[in-house]
Amino acid sequence: VVGTTVNGTGTGVLGDTKSFKMVKSGAYYYLQDDTRGKGVHTFDAKNRTSLPGTLWRSTDTLLDAAYDRAAVDAHAYASQVYDYYKDVFGRNSFDNNGAILKSVVHYGRNYNNAFWDGTQMVYGDGDGTTFTSLSGGLDVIAHELTHAVTERTSNLIYRNESGALNESISDIFGTLLEFHTNNNPDYLIGEDIYTPNTPGDAFRSMSDPTAYGDPDHYSKRFTGTGDNGGVHINSGIINKAAYLLAVGGTHYNVSVTGIGNEKMGQIFYRANTTYFTASTTFSQARAGLVQAAADLFGANSQEVNSVKQAFNAVGVQ
Numbered sequence: 001v002v003g004t005t006v007n008g009t010g011t012g013v014l015g016d017t018k019s020f021k022m023v024k025s026g027a028y029y030y031l032q033d034d035t036r037g038k039g040v041h042t043f044d045a046k047n048r049t050s051l052p053g054t055l056w057r058s059t060d061t062l063l064d065a066a067y068d069r070a071a072v073d074a075h076a077y078a079s080q081v082y083d084y085y086k087d088v089f090g091r092n093s094f095d096n097n098g099a100i101l102k103s104v105v106h107y108g109r110n111y112n113n114a115f116w117d118g119t120q121m122v123y124g125d126g127d128g129t130t131f132t133s134l135s136g137g138l139d140v141i142a143h144e145l146t147h148a149v150t151e152r153t154s155n156l157i158y159r160n161e162s163g164a165l166n167e168s169i170s171d172i173f174g175t176l177l178e179f180h181t182n183n184n185p186d187y188l189i190g191e192d193i194y195t196p197n198t199p200g201d202a203f204r205s206m207s208d209p210t211a212y213g214d215p216d217h218y219s220k221r222f223t224g225t226g227d228n229g230g231v232h233i234n235s236g237i238i239n240k241a242a243y244l245l246a247v248g249g250t251h252y253n254v255s256v257t258g259i260g261n262e263k264m265g266q267i268f269y270r271a272n273t274t275y276f277t278a279s280t281t282f283s284q285a286r287a288g289l290v291q292a293a294a295d296l297f298g299a300n301s302q303e304v305n306s307v308k309q310a311f312n313a314v315g316v317q
């Protein structure tokens, strides 16, 4: 819509208060932020599955109803992910040309999932037991938006090893968003919205993928055809390598010197946008990450050595 930018305030999925930009047009206020790129737009699917539904419209700037919570987080967190990519990597939205960030909430009925469909981020409400509104997880939103970044850069094929790499990159930047904004950071995925009645669990773990049945070593990779050849399963191998690269540790008797989250993120961002291609395998990813680390920190740097150690630790040469 065409209108004037105003400040909105609302309650998120977890009951937290946050502010965001809205546009006033006529008598209504819309979840449209014109201050970031070409815009951040949040839509209401009204529990149907036609996309994107309607641009979120309110009669005021206070979004504190239960039905508003999913939209508040989708809108505010998408803005935070926009700011991260712009401030940290100088990337202007997923296309690096300010593309409008579209988010859709209240998708379907009791829908226990969230996804990027090539055009927009889509969030279910969950069934209230397995998931609560999935836009309530900052790592989830950054995960979905990072699929868009990957699609516009390496465009890693969503199958087998390239697909698992695609998935891991989304989990990695989902996690980095939590640390960058200091939003209860951890190396878990979906912990804020998974099983709302059970504290302390998550959907995936980067620090210990085996906690949720995913492999933490190449010798344990899934070789079936399910899940597009295990893209959400074998992602655990790269997730573990990224975790070790950032934090350090000893894994299957291989010791890794941690270099911190920021440098780990720089290396993965540069590799994904410069060296990875659609068909990049785990072994080729190691080479691309080593090259990215060499570009950033020097061929004989600790950072390069730590990338090699991390991939040795998960059995990828």
Ligand SMILES: CC(C)[C@H](Cc1cn(Cc2ccc(C(=O)O)cc2)nn1)C(=O)N[C@@H](CCCCN)C(=O)O
Pocket: 112, 113, 114, 115, 116, 130, 140, 143, 144, 167, 189, 190, 203, 232
């Ligand atoms: C981001 C993350 C919170 C989310 C988690 C998720 C949810 N589901 C469905 C699902 C729901 C419930 C259970 C259960 O054990 O009860 C298991 C799986 N599958 N994955 C996820 O990983 N979504 C996929 C959706 C992929 C859709 C096909 N491209 C993704 O974005 O990669």
Ligand SMILES: O=C[C@H](O)[C@@H](O)[C@H](O)[C@H](O)CO
Pocket: 159, 160, 161, 164, 221, 222, 223, 224, 225, 228, 229, 230, 234
């Ligand atoms: O589809 C069959 C492929 O073999 C696939 O399953 C890969 O072996 C697996 O993704 C390993 O990364």
Ligand SMILES: [Ca+2]
Pocket: 139, 175, 178, 185, 186, 187, 188, 189, 190, 191
């Ligand atoms: Ca997390």
Ligand SMILES: [Ca+2]
Pocket: 191, 193, 194, 195, 196, 197, 198, 199, 200, 201, 202
């Ligand atoms: Ca839980």
Ligand SMILES: [Zn+2]
Pocket: 143, 147, 167, 170
């Ligand atoms: Zn994903």
